[in-house]
Amino acid sequence: MKSFSTYKYLIILLFIAISTACSVGNKVIPNPGGISGVDTSNTTLNAFQIIVTGDTSFIMSITSIDSLNGVYDDSLIVAGLELSGPTLAGGVGFKTFSSSTGDYLTEETPPGINTAQFGILKTIRGVRKIFFMNHGRISITEHNLADKTVKGSFDVNNEFNLTGDIYLRCRGNFYIKYQ
Numbered sequence: 001m002k003s004f005s006t007y008k009y010l011i012i013l014l015f016i017a018i019s020t021a022c023s024v025g026n027k028v029i030p031n032p033g034g035i036s037g038v039d040t041s042n043t044t045l046n047a048f049q050i051i052v053t054g055d056t057s058f059i060m061s062i063t064s065i066d067s068l069n070g071v072y073d074d075s076l077i078v079a080g081l082e083l084s085g086p087t088l089a090g091g092v093g094f095k096t097f098s099s100s101t102g103d104y105l106t107e108e109t110p111p112g113i114n115t116a117q118f119g120i121l122k123t124i125r126g127v128r129k130i131f132f133m134n135h136g137r138i139s140i141t142e143h144n145l146a147d148k149t150v151k152g153s154f155d156v157n158n159e160f161n162l163t164g165d166i167y168l169r170c171r172g173n174f175y176i177k178y179q
Contacts, residue, residue, distance in 0.1 A: 055166045056124055064176045065080070076143075106137065108134045132164075154171065155170075
């Protein structure tokens, strides 16, 4: 029969193992509302969801307005607002350095590799700020020049942002119209 001190050491080892598994690098990032993926149908024009996970999790329902979107100097610029929720305090903006189909990286390092920028405006833990997503990609899968519509997806995060105090990962698909 084991002594009480043996059980005490086992409990301490179990506590250390659980604490180590819950550290930032090993945590399981939940999907809000049990959602395991993102909508890939892209059927609703100028309305899409952003699934945000990381140190917190939520879903942003974004409405993008034609006049806020555009292709300028061959760069796609998309902006949208979160028009529902308790504070109406959300938004998204992203830019790709070309409007052609393809993948565009939001990477900041090494210098010169980034071909896109992405940010969300959100109140988290009582603080309203812009979170720049400097890691990941925005993909344009279809650009119809005649109808002025663009379909695509994004999977970005701020994992390597030195000034970010909250880790966020944003995933979603978009189908927008521009003027």
